[in-house]
Amino acid sequence: MGNDLGCQICLSHSEKPYQPRFVLATSPSDLLYRCDFCRTWWIGTQRYQNPVSPDAARAAFPEARIED
Numbered sequence: 001m002g003n004d005l006g007c008q009i010c011l012s013h014s015e016k017p018y019q020p021r022f023v024l025a026t027s028p029s030d031l032l033y034r035c036d037f038c039r040t041w042w043i044g045t046q047r048y049q050n051p052v053s054p055d056a057a058r059a060a061f062p063e064a065r066i067e068d
């Protein structure tokens with residue numbers, strides 16, 4: 001299987017003004033989000049986000065408290 005991250009809600013809204021909920025930023029272009037529905041982590045910029053595994057989110061944001 002390829003990409004099993006994200007749910008219909010966050011995937012279908014990821015290119016629209018709605019985004020998975022903002023969690024924290026370590027710079028203007030390093031933003032962390034999480035979908036409240038499927039609990040998938042998203043990382044990206046203000047313009048573009050990608051769903052990532054908890055391990056990838058943890059690696060990108062070591063200061064965040066990221067659970068599986």
Ligand SMILES: [Zn+2]
Pocket residue numbers: 006007008009010011035036037038039040
């Ligand atoms: Zn989701």
